[in-house]
Amino acid sequence: MNRAISGTLLFAAVAVLGTLFLSWLSYVGVRTALETEFQRRLSNVAAATASQISPQDIADARILGDEGTGYANLEVQLTALRATTGLANASLFDSARAVVFDCRGPEYPHEPTRLDTLAPGDVAEALAGHAIVTQAYTLSGATYRAGLAPVSGAGGRVAGVVAVEGREDYRPVLARFRRRLASTVFVIALAVAILAALRIRAGLAAERLERRLARAENLAAMGRLTATLAHEIKNPLAIIRGSAQRLGKLEPEAERMAGFIVDETDRLSRTVARYLQFARAEEGTGDAAAPGDAGAALRATLDLLDDECRARKVVVGRSDLEGEAPVALDAESLKQVFLNLILNALEAMPEGGRLDLSRAERGGRFEFAVRDTGSGVAPEIAGRIGEAFVTTKARGSGLGLFLTRRLVQSSGGDLEISGEPGRGTTCVVRLPRCRR
Template identity: 40%
Template sequence: MIPAPEIPAAGGAQAPPFAAPSRAALRWLIGLRLVVISTLFLGILIIQVNTQQLLQLEQFYWLILVSYGLSLGYLVLYLRGLTTRLQAVIQLLGDIGVVTGCVYFTGGLYSPFSFLYLTVIMVAATMLRGGGLVFAGLSAIAYGVLVDLMVFGVVSVPANLAGVVVPLSSSRVLYQIMIHVVGFVLVALLVSYLSESLRTARSRLREETERAQQFVALTDQVVRSVSAGILAADLDGKVLHVNPAGARILMIADDTAVVGKPLEEVMPLVAHDWPSLRTRARTQLLGRLEDDLGDSGVRLGLSVGPLEDERSNLVGFIVNFQDLTALEIETERRRMRDRMAAVGEMASRMAHEIKNPLASISGSAQMLTSLGGLDTKDHRLLHIVVDESRRLSKILDEFLDYARPHQATHKPCNIAAMLRDCMDLLRRSAEITERHELSVDAPDELIVHGEEHLLRQLFWNLSRNAIQAMPDGGRLTVSAERRKSTAILVWRDTGVGMSEDVRQRAFEPFMTTNPYGTGLGLAVVYTAVEDHGGSIDIDSAPGRGTTITVELPLLPEVE
């Protein structure tokens, strides 16, 4: 974890004495100074215009002119990018000088404008952490030196105040200076404390805001990262939010476009209605429900529960859902593997028991054909026995080859080249007529780590099955493409298609609709795909042909 930054205590004891102010604060200070100077200048002009007596205000004009000049210099330093801390110190020192000049021209010790030092001290305490006491001391020194110089005659009294100033005793002068010094220090302490308290409050608020933002960002990232869909809706059933996984499941291109739409439109259910679900979900979490997503063919598993705010007030509903289609497919595949393993083991044992008597039958029939005294009919019947025994023995050999575990001899194989070879052989087979149209679309190279014999058998069985499904002719299209780290192979025919029952049982041993087939072709295909860590899927319906998709992992080094 990243430790939270330390927050300095009020008063600035643990902080550097001069924390750099922001550039925005400097802009405000320059602008405010110009406003004050311009207001003072305008007030002097109004006084001069409205009186018939000529007032001696030349000193104030010079003071205003100097202030404008200093402000121009501050602006140049700001534009040149001088460090903000140094700029603040320079400006505040200039302000002490201007205030000291104003106090001098208005009577020094008798001046009513000595309170202006307090504005400099307050600005310093606000802008510079610890700067209040520093500039309180500088203000006290400037004021005390000015008063001492005027009292001891080092600096003459301004001409406009000649004869007005009343001499005071040394104790009175010292008392006046001490009153100002104590006032400067007290104001500096008070404003520094308040400023530091404000800084601390702002720092804590900033930290809490950052923590809240981080928590919101983390929560949003978690919601976006989960594979399940999450949808929030208000009490009226209008969508407030849907995470990316939910948008993918609901086939929504832009998850923000559905905000404000009713649940019935965003997630239409077949067997449930949303008004009743919302009514029930106000007080309890509705357990796992299953339903179809409209007519999309997607099977959803979902739960609906109340959505509450931090005060436990009901503000809407939360829907958790996931696509069960892939889970059902995977469950069906597991059942298929278990069923095929059990059938294969049982049939393998039966095949071994059948082969031995079958060999005796075939051998005995062949010996009988060599004996004399048999007529033509007897010879024909014995030949039938021998031929059928051989055919049955071939079927048993094929099945034993299917059921027998294969020793892995995997090596890099270019399945794109294998596909083209398979289609060339198929074009030359006796099953192809002029009414059949074959095409193959594959890149030059698709390398998988596999057993070449099994892969060629896989391609041949699928291609031959497609041709047999088109006895009156049709089109067979075989395509192959690379999709990230997977090879996608597709056989698409325009044949008779399969019923749903046949499609679900297509990979079972001895399952066939061809009276001359063994029913082992697709079973061998399924086993070969499983051995190579891939997957196979059949999309078919009577009268609209069949599409078989095989996915095989590519070699990592050639991805």
């Protein structure tokens, strides 16, 4: 399933990135087309105007200024050009880069053209006899370009240069197009994200369904096996129990040990019955009508396993285990819970270690903690321990802690398992206090 999720996320990322790339290409294409058309227009207007201007008028305007006919002719031509084309400005400067005529007013002639400051390289190119469109420049927050076309005089010398300046009025259109593209990309990305989320959700749902089906098949198989085992185990248990009772009567000194055998035989019989109930998918086995003492059950379990702990070289620490702890779970179920937890802890310490057990009461709930110094468990696995058939043991069935969790939950409690590899495991049983 992880591969399917990764594939879906990769597809979504490629789709979004592909949309971004295509949108960027579209934007660049439109921007280039608008810029090219704008520059072509400026170049054509400048060239057409330069072809109609007489070098003699330029010379006359330079010498006589606005009192000569040359200045008047330039004024008529350039003013009409500006009015009909909507250009920002039209001007003419001579080979010395001094303004001969400027539509902005009569105060500019004989002043250096402002283009010599804004685009000096382009001005030099035009004075060398080449028509050119300047690089973009900014004035008062607006972006402009100028088309420059030389006016040739006698002998092919450049008598002056016509400069037509236009504002890049296509930029607002380009900005709207950019915003529209951004909105489109956002909508597409959102749609892709939603589709990817739905795909992942459907995949996870299918995976959960597969797990439930597999679990149901396992339970059905285990049910058949358990029914057979229950029948085969109960008969030997009955013989063992009867023999232990007779042994206790025949050997008074062995009465205590015989009592243990009888009790454990009864407990084993009930455990087999619980496994059978589990296999038949029945509900938890807690009996609220017959509450038990969790504290007494834990102490009794420790007494039972005292020799086992010594044999495994495990030091047992007890903290506040005395006193009653009435809960809505029968004594036998409580012993089963603590026995499973403690045996698991002992198995995690094959070369010895320390086992700490403690009791606390918080918010009307008893908390019993079982901590070991064994091999520990990874956090991602700890969250799944307690599910059916989930185990960290090479030969474990994954049912012991599952039954333990079901018993605890049947009385309204919960079981929390945590740990770190190499630092041991902690199991905390929380059971509501029972009001007797």
